[in-house]
Amino acid sequence: MATTTTTTTADGGQLARTLTDVELLRELEPVAEAGLNQHLATTKDWSPHDYVPWSDGANYAAAGGREWDVDDSGISDLARVAMITNLLTEDNLPSYHRAIAESFTVDDAWGAWVNRWTVEENRHGTALRDYLVVTRAVDPVELERARMLQVTAGFSPGQQGQGTVGPESMLDTLVYVTFQELATRVSHRNTGRACDEPIADQLLKRVSADENLHMIFYRGVGAAALDLSPDRAIRAICRILSSFQMPGFSIPNFRRNAVKIAVGGIYDLRQHLDEVIMPVLRYWRIFERDDFTGEGLRLRDELAVFIAYTEVEADRFDESKARYLERDARKAQRLSARSSSQPV
Ligand SMILES: [Fe+2]
Numbered sequence: 395m396a397t398t399t400t401t402t403t404a405d406g407g408q409l410a411r412t413l414t415d416v417e418l419l420r421e422l423e424p425v426a427e428a429g430l431n432q433h434l435a436t437t438k439d440w441s442p443h444d445y446v447p448w449s450d451g452a453n454y455a456a457a458g459g460r461e462w463d464v465d466d467s468g469i470s471d472l473a474r475v476a477m478i479t480n481l482l483t484e485d486n487l488p489s490y491h492r493a494i495a496e497s498f499t500v501d502d503a504w505g506a507w508v509n510r511w512t513v514e515e516n517r518h519g520t521a522l523r524d525y526l527v528v529t530r531a532v533d534p535v536e537l538e539r540a541r542m543l544q545v546t547a548g549f550s551p552g553q554q555g556q557g558t559v560g561p562e563s564m565l566d567t568l569v570y571v572t573f574q575e576l577a578t579r580v581s582h583r584n585t586g587r588a589c590d591e592p593i594a595d596q597l598l599k600r601v602s603a604d605e606n607l608h609m610i611f612y613r614g615v616g617a618a619a620l621d622l623s624p625d626r627a628i629r630a631i632c633r634i635l636s637s638f639q640m641p642g643f644s645i646p647n648f649r650r651n652a653v654k655i656a657v658g659g660i661y662d663l664r665q666h667l668d669e670v671i672m673p674v675l676r677y678w679r680i681f682e683r684d685d686f687t688g689e690g691l692r693l694r695d696e697l698a699v700f701i702a703y704t705e706v707e708a709d710r711f712d713e714s715k716a717r718y719l720e721r722d723a724r725k726a727q728r729l730s731a732r733s734s735s736q737p738v
């Protein structure tokens with residue numbers, strides 16, 4: 395496969411030029427088709443209703459029952475925050491569908507993938523919402539209010555004051571979704587563990603298995619894109635990784651909750667580097683390839699510097715997290731000593 399294509403000029407000469415997005419999509423279409431077929435052969439069908447303990451449910455006030463109370467929730471504050479963040483992230487599906495349909499088109503195998511992916515993602519939101527509302531794990535009024543805000547704001551990186559970098563090419567989108575699917579897999583899996591409840595754990599295991607298969611599709615097409623146009627692909631990788639934000643970054647209180655989620659071990663910089671960035675870069679053999687040239691080689695060096703810097707930042711975060719947890723444990727000890735010495 396070739397990095398560039400040639401155009402015949404008016405005087406009959408040949409002019410080498412970089413492939414356009416349309417040409418990249420056409421070249422990669424057989425890879426997308428093979429990836430889709432592989433996905434359909436591997437994925438397991440499942441139903442959201444199988445992961446909801448319906449008999450634990452009760453009517454809310456409007457139907458003659460009672461409103462939600464924080465004491466109803468059988469999961470920790472950390473699990474609640476993570477569950478809400480994960481669900482609101484899934485809820486913004488209309489924006490993601492639009493973004494990937496614009497980048498990948500709705501034609502041929504690309505369109506079939508976009509629709510298949512959308513229907514699977516929709517299942518995630520349905521399953522999580524049913525579970526949370528039936529078990530009264532989170533405040534449903536707050537959840538609905540946040541969903542309205544989140545979906546109304548949409549997901550438009552680089553626009554409407556959201557983040558600084560938006561996708562400029564289909565390669566940017568392809569690279570973003572590869573890392574994002576893997577990040578979501580890690581986050582769902584750890585949220586399931588944090589719930590400390592077997593049905594939630596099973597549900598989130600199931601969802602994270604889907605996210606993994608989505609990542610495998612995008613990672614496979616990404617590998618072909620690197621072979622086809624290595625210098626353009628490495629530019630997309632550098633651009634996306636150096637500004638990476640989870641799609642939920644527009645959720646109300648996202649920053650504050652992201653700190654809780656990181657300190658709680660659901661998703662932090664160390665996991666982002668070790669479980670998301672590095673496995674994909676290794677799969678793509680970024681640091682072993684010999685097909686980068688000029689600007690591509692310079693960008694790979696830049697990527698190495700970025701990884702080294704992220705490594706230092708991750709160490710720093712690990713240390714401050716350890717100090718914070720120590721302080722927190724001492725405080726809890728002091729409080730329990732004080733309450734046991736109080737006269738009854
Ligand atoms: Fe999902």
Ligand SMILES: [Fe+2]
Nearest residue numbers: 575604605608
């Ligand atoms: Fe996914």
